[in-house]
Amino acid sequence: MATDLPLVATAGDGVSIFDDSIFDFDLIRWLEDPTLETFGDGVPKPGVSYPFSVSGLESLSPFDLLLDGQVMLSASLDATGSFAGSFIFPNIPVNTLHFITAQDSTGEFAYSMTCPTPEPTSLLLLGSGAGLLGLRKRRRAGR
Missing domain, CATH: 2.60.40.1930 (Macroglobulin (MG2) domain)
Structure with missing residues (x-):
């Protein structure tokens, strides 16, 4: 996998291009x-x-x-x-x-x-656990 992604930036009015530049976007720069x-x-x-x-x-x-x-x-x-x-x-x-x-x-x-x-993640686990306990209690009450 390439770590550099070429980008072209242009400026214009939709008809003409006034300026352009080519850049390399480093996909793994954050590791440094x-x-x-x-x-x-x-x-x-x-x-x-x-x-x-x-x-x-x-x-x-x-x-x-x-x-x-x-x-x-x-x-x-x-x-x-x-x-x-x-x-x-x-x-x-x-x-x-x-x-x-x-x-x-x-x-x-x-x-x-x-x-x-x-x-x-903690909120999801808490909510899932509470929901499962409620479902279990409901099923036991229905027996």
Whole structure:
């Protein structure tokens, strides 16, 4: 499978083409991007430690971890450009998404977000289980 997909971008008025360019869209570029991963149940709790890890940034570089643009932690990356740690989640509403960004001294960054609600798979499993229990109870009552 090719990893580059050729694209042509054109500008015109429907009759004439004024400009065009050819680009290569790298289908697996995201595999090379830095990553920021959060742990736990995903729902932050004010005043409680919020664990994370970051990788793929500049090795041995200082970095800042930001929550919605506010610095929560400043530290240094290891020789592989990684760091694992936590910060104390501030006293802000947790019923909305919050963006977490780690940025090194070169300007490269990794990002993630908090999760204020259970993931859809959990809700699907909960709903399916409740439905099956209800159906089972109904069948037993009909006997």
